[in-house]
Amino acid sequence: MTPYELWIGLRYTRAKRRNHFISFITGTAILGMVIGVAALIAVMAVMNGFDHTLRSRILAVTSDIIIQGNGVPVLDWPVAVRRLQRLPGVTGVAPYVQAQAMLSHDGLVSGAVVEGIDPELEGRVNRLGADMKAGSLDALHTRDWGIVLGRALARQLGVGVGGKVTLISPQGGVTPLGVTPRLRQFTVVGLFSVGIYAYDSGMAYISLKDAQRLYGLDQGVTGLRMQIKDPFAAPAFAKDLQTRLGPAFYVQDWTQTHENFFKALGMEKIVMFVILSLIIAVAAFNIVATLVMVVTDKEADIAILRTLGVRPRSIQFIFMIQGAVIGLFGTALGVAGGVLLALNIPTLVPAIEHFFHVQFLSPEVYSISQLPSRLEARDVIHVALAALLMSWLATLYPSWRAARVDPAEALRYE
Known part of the structure; x- marks a missing residue:
């Protein structure tokens, strides 16, 4: 990857004043990525909190x-x-x-x-x-x-x-x-x-x-x-x-005594990860839509670059950079928001319960009456990597389409 590919890709990321609809779709993709990543981190922290709290409480009354x-x-x-x-x-x-x-x-x-x-x-x-x-x-x-x-x-x-x-x-x-x-x-x-x-x-x-x-x-x-x-x-x-x-x-x-319980909890954690990852997948589809429209909007620019000798692979890199920047920005904001939310769940949930006069976890129904949270760096890294991977995969088709633009066809009516 050469500096000019990076420079053009970043320039296309910023220059959307001519098409406000593309800007709106881009903003939607970033917002979806932020919500998906933040929700996934917060839910994983809550699942870890349940697991840790239940283990410690069970070990308080049972032996190893x-x-x-x-x-x-x-x-x-x-x-x-x-x-x-x-x-x-x-x-x-x-x-x-x-x-x-x-x-x-x-x-x-x-x-x-x-x-x-x-x-x-x-x-x-x-x-x-x-x-x-x-x-x-x-x-x-x-x-x-x-x-x-x-x-x-x-x-x-x-x-x-x-x-x-x-x-x-x-x-x-x-x-x-x-x-x-x-x-x-x-x-x-x-x-x-x-x-x-x-x-x-x-x-x-x-x-x-x-x-x-x-x-x-x-x-x-x-x-x-x-x-x-x-x-x-x-x-x-x-x-x-x-x-x-x-x-x-x-x-x-003790792992055999409560084997089914902890297996169910682990399976629930995996299922929640998969389900909430769909939010990130939807945001990734928005990245696809954004880049497809950008490619259509920039066909003349792509044709000029091709006539100047820019290779198709370089054209691909330009639009992959643009999609990666959108994914990276949304993932970074989502990680920051998710970490902040996960660290404050024990404070936020009681405040919401007090304000709306409700109780989310009744002690007569659930084993734990308070929503616990335990943030683990491993989960944050996994969520961030999953979001970045989806963002990168979302750039493959639009960038491939950009590389196949025919300069003669694109410039025929220019």
């Missing part, structure tokens, strides 16, 4: 690795805890008992997943203690038949700290009348909220000893939970641990 017996309780768990804690990279190990139950209070009933935990050891494998909103997780140690409820679950039951709830366990006793459910009254000693409605409305915690007595496990537990230094190394760590423990145990990492 879960070890369970294959259909049988883990009996000699204190020895297993000591051995697992000595493994390199392990920061904590805790036993747990898990079962389904119904909770009842004052005529209100709700199902829940009830977990028996040791509060002291549990603090090493998750951040549940930091999410307590009332009472204390340690109160499970000091009081028999105490229970900690999710705040949404407590609201459904109409109970607070100090209130009484009845736990109805399906693992009941056998009588001449059949299997009868086991009932036990618990005192609410704490409320927690991790910010995910499914957990806040469906989880309850009791002490490990109470769970063992309630479900008749003696000294056994459902399994062990482990925390490691690097949560993203959990798949490899779990695979190695499964090899060590053998088929008597089932080892599962």
Whole structure:
């Protein structure tokens, strides 16, 4: 590419005073590029925000690795805890008992997943203690038949700290009348909220000893939970641990526990990228229309350049430069606007909700009640490159058409 090709291409980009319609189409193409790029960056930031927030909140109540017996309780768990804690990279190990139950209070009933935990050891494998909103997780140690409820679950039951709830366990006793459910009254000693409605409305915690007595496990537990230094190394760590423990145990990492959920989130991110890229594609079609009209308007100029010895390839470069400048300008403005919007989404959305008196994300429907945003440079680069690529592809046909202009035909009536 020579300097004169660049100079003529930039000159054609600026000189549109004779044809206001071409200027309007060019402005539309730039505006479409700006809107498409900005919207795509903002949406990708929101999707990243959802992914990061959900991962952190899920890891707050679940552990990196879960070890369970294959259909049988883990009996000699204190020895297993000591051995697992000595493994390199392990920061904590805790036993747990898990079962389904119904909770009842004052005529209100709700199902829940009830977990028996040791509060002291549990603090090493998750951040549940930091999410307590009332009472204390340690109160499970000091009081028999105490229970900690999710705040949404407590609201459904109409109970607070100090209130009484009845736990109805399906693992009941056998009588001449059949299997009868086991009932036990618990005192609410704490409320927690991790910010995910499914957990806040469906989880309850009791002490490990109470769970063992309630479900008749003696000294056994459902399994062990482990925390490691690097949560993203959990798949490899779990695979190695499964090899060590053998088929008597089932080892599962957090990516497997919520595999379908995160796969769906990743697929949604890809689909949103493809759908919003269509906005950029429409803007690219506007670039095609702009350049086709410019070529038609500049046929006489093209013919004169050809008679002066300018090669067809150089004519192509001239109009490719013009289209690239339009795409580059629109992409740059779109990136600036998208980054600015993505960084201010946590502030803008609450302001819009307050102004219009609406709530976009109801906590009873969605896992997250606030719109998060997490801007990643990788996504900004991918969006910018996609926009520039579409802009460049949009210049191919008009520039090819310009290179095929016949000087004799173009100058016949000049």
